[in-house]
Amino acid sequence: MIQEIKIPRILISGTGSGTGKTTFTIALTKALQSRGLKVSVFKCGPDYLDPGYHSFVTGKTCQNLDGWLMGKDSVISSFVGASQGSDISIIEGVMGLFDGHSPNSEAGSTAEIAKWLQVPTVVLIDASGMAGTFSAIASGIKNHDSEVPIQGFIANFLGSKSHLSIIETASIPLPILGGFPKSYEHSFPERHLGLHSAGPDILTEEKLSFWKDLAKEWLDIEKILEISNSAAPIFSEGLTEIQTKTADCKIGIAFDEAFHFYYEDNFKKLRENGAELIFFSPLRDTKLPEVDGLYFGGGYPELFADSLAKNKILIEDIKNFANSEKPIYAECGGLMYLSSEIQNIEGQSFPMVGLIPGKAIMGPKLKSLGYVEAYTEKRTILGEAGIRFRGHQFRYSDLILENDDESIFSYHIRKRKSDQTTREGYTVSNVLASYVHAHWASNPEIPKNFLASCRRFKV
Incomplete structure (x- = not known):
């Protein structure tokens, strides 16, 4: 039976790998948790390491959402099922917004997931060393595929709050929801396969508190919640009871x-x-x-x-x-x-x-x-x-x-x-x-x- 399901949700994408999506998602998650909200986090693509970070922070298993590996029905079913009991669901994208299985197709991309789940999307842009160019990049992303529900941008790796103010005065096609300054000493260490595996030695209380406080200070949390609550209902069979066999x-x-x-x-x-x-x-x-x-x-x-x-x-x-x-x-x-x-x-x-x-x-x-x-x-x-x-x-x-x-x-x-x-x-x-x-x-x-x-x- 098809059901209409209301799930407040937001997708965090970027212009490519290394734009700070994982750190931003962790910071936003901690800020929302400090308000008493229950947060579910998902990861686009086949990655294992980022989901480990999100599982550690939320105490709830982070599910992968991969269009090429899973197909549309499985993506929707997994998302709906794992979102139950949460006040908001956050999806972290993979690579750049339009990067996936092929450079000429959105298969396996974050954009594909955004459209399948009709999830309001914000895009992180590396703003270091730029001002007016930020507007050009944002405009290009916004106009690349009108079906992707982009709702705002994040200016990351800023030099200062003055830098953020300068970017905000540019002609941006959608609102800037804040940004983060560069903070190398609080970044998460990497190794040959990407980030180190999640654990209390990596995700220390000191670092998590730092990013939580930074999110509260630098992000428009109220606007982000407003955007997530504007998400349209999902029509899915995701809540249908699955007949699980007796364990034998x-x-x-x-x-x-x-x-x-x-x-x-x-x-x-x-x-x-x-x-x-x-x-x-x-x-x-x-x-x-x-x-x-x-x-x-x-x-x-x-x-x-x-x-x-x-x-x-x-x-x-x-x-x-x-x-x-x-x-x-x-x-x-x-x-x-x-x-x-x-x-x-x-x-x-x-x-x-x-x-x-x-x-x-x-x-x-x-x-x-x-x-x-x-x-x-x-x-x-x-x-x-x-x-x-x-x-x-x-x-x-x-x-x-x-x-x-x-x-x-x-x-x-x-x-x-x-x-x-x-x-x-x-x-x-x-x-x-x-x-x-x-x-x-x-x-x-x-x-x-x-x-x-x-x-x-x-x-």
């Missing part, structure tokens, strides 16, 4: 500092299809929980390789689990952990689980970045041959196999910028590992098939 299958989820890159929607689909998720730590636990299947997500195993290697008791338990033919699924960092060894950026090597016969070697430069489409060429724990799904790669390592046995491959991978395919998806018995971070909204049969494989090997 236990899935162990590797989750700690080394493994925490997961799409929340994948967890949701596992639960809806009868899974009980049991979280464990490859860093600290010495025994696997009693489960029917294992799921190793991405993360930073290379930064914890020494500790992972020293946990030999758990490694032996994982090997025994695999020898019992119970299914194990792994992505990116999980693949690295299941390989024979990891060589870090300094050239040090550490032995890993050894289920996948290859060495994961970290490099100083990005090895792969972007959307991919996968096609299974043989039966795997995810289903019969011919399964298609979409995902994303973002890695600084390569897997160097120990031999030329091509039977290990189970996927053909096609990048969005090429018609050429490469072979991937490493299989050994009921172990399947890949560099692809798969989003199962692109094929809801995958979680069903994975759980069916787990049920087949239940003791």
Whole structure:
């Protein structure tokens, strides 16, 4: 049944990466929370790190909204469902407002999400070293696509309040809702994959208080709330009760500092299809929980390789689990952990689980970045041959196999910028590992098939 749902909401976009969207979103969230408002935050695109920051700040899981990976219906359903119980929903964009799957299409872009969810949008512009040019950039963005509901602009990286006043006197096509000065000492540190993972050592109370107070002082909070409350109702089946199967299958989820890159929607689909998720730590636990299947997500195993290697008791338990033919699924960092060894950026090597016969070697430069489409060429724990799904790669390592046995491959991978395919998806018995971070909204049969494989090997 289609329902009309009122959700106060606002989308924070920018002219590109590095314009301060994440910091701005955190600052606005903290300012709204200080008013007693319950805030839900979402992230456009496939990123894992920014959602971790927003989850930490709100205490509520930040959902990804990706048009290319998920499709319109899944985006709307996820947004509506995760917005329930909140007073306002904030969506952080990805890259620039119109950047997505292709330079000639809005597929996978923030603009696509803005239109699908009819969400009032504000755009951050790096105002450093400019005045009148700010107006030209704002006008170009406003006029690029009239269907994107842009409602205002933010002048970021200002020199002073006088700088903001100068920009405000220019002929701007929409209101300026404030801006932030440069503040390097309160910025959040970055590493090779982007921001450091969220935690109290990074998101300190001192920094969060600083950005909250800055938002109160420099932003027109009342106007931002007025804009968010002006959002049109969403017509959706998002609140329809989903028939969740009784849990009859236990899935162990590797989750700690080394493994925490997961799409929340994948967890949701596992639960809806009868899974009980049991979280464990490859860093600290010495025994696997009693489960029917294992799921190793991405993360930073290379930064914890020494500790992972020293946990030999758990490694032996994982090997025994695999020898019992119970299914194990792994992505990116999980693949690295299941390989024979990891060589870090300094050239040090550490032995890993050894289920996948290859060495994961970290490099100083990005090895792969972007959307991919996968096609299974043989039966795997995810289903019969011919399964298609979409995902994303973002890695600084390569897997160097120990031999030329091509039977290990189970996927053909096609990048969005090429018609050429490469072979991937490493299989050994009921172990399947890949560099692809798969989003199962692109094929809801995958979680069903994975759980069916787990049920087949239940003791």
